[in-house]
Amino acid sequence: MKRLAIFDLDGTLLDTIADLAAATNHALSQFGYPTHTTDEYRFFVGNGINKLFERALPEGEKSQQNVLKIRGSFIPYYNMHNADLSRPYLGIEALLGTLQQNGMQLAVASNKYQEATTKLIRQYFPSVRFTAVFGQREGVPSKPDPQVINEIIRLANVKKEETVYAGDSCVDMQTGKNAGVTTIGVSWGFRPRAELEAYSPDLIADRCEDILRFLQQE
Numbered sequence: 001m002k003r004l005a006i007f008d009l010d011g012t013l014l015d016t017i018a019d020l021a022a023a024t025n026h027a028l029s030q031f032g033y034p035t036h037t038t039d040e041y042r043f044f045v046g047n048g049i050n051k052l053f054e055r056a057l058p059e060g061e062k063s064q065q066n067v068l069k070i071r072g073s074f075i076p077y078y079n080m081h082n083a084d085l086s087r088p089y090l091g092i093e094a095l096l097g098t099l100q101q102n103g104m105q106l107a108v109a110s111n112k113y114q115e116a117t118t119k120l121i122r123q124y125f126p127s128v129r130f131t132a133v134f135g136q137r138e139g140v141p142s143k144p145d146p147q148v149i150n151e152i153i154r155l156a157n158v159k160k161e162e163t164v165y166a167g168d169s170c171v172d173m174q175t176g177k178n179a180g181v182t183t184i185g186v187s188w189g190f191r192p193r194a195e196l197e198a199y200s201p202d203l204i205a206d207r208c209e210d211i212l213r214f215l216q217q218e
């Protein structure tokens, strides 16, 4: 039986792509760089914001210095606008509510920087009691390193076999596998279903109900 469900944030619990795209485009335009469509951003997001900026900058401009310049413009803008267009995916609040009622511990493991992760979780899921809400933190390697998953398992005081991790990208599928936990790919996120299939996760969920049904059987 599973006792702990850990979720990725961007593309899994929340559709944040439009706000991420708008804030990155804002920063790129400030320095005269070309912008991108929202759909292009689906493939830039997933490894934290520095990697997002490196991918969004034009060829020949991807230096660490430019990444930090974009970061300096992105953060204050995104901190103001990270909930303008972002929304939970269909059925997510009900899924979290049902799992919580069933006694499952819940947690978040995101590559989004910690401040924005905490803010969005508080704002969109005020009645969910999470065991841990972890974004990208100084000194902790980002996903697909399994350290964050292992830390949450310790905090929850459960076994690996009692843990499931759900996410929407190849980074998440690798994270779940690296941590040695049951892994669910959700197909409603930023990446195509085929990207998840390539990792043969324990389940590919097309709707929130698929996760509930799977956990009832486990």
Ligand SMILES: O=C(O)COP(=O)(O)O
Binding pocket: 008, 009, 010, 011, 045, 046, 047, 048, 049, 052, 109, 110, 111, 112, 113, 143
């Ligand atoms: O900010 C990112 O790059 C991705 O965040 P996520 O881990 O919640 O998908």
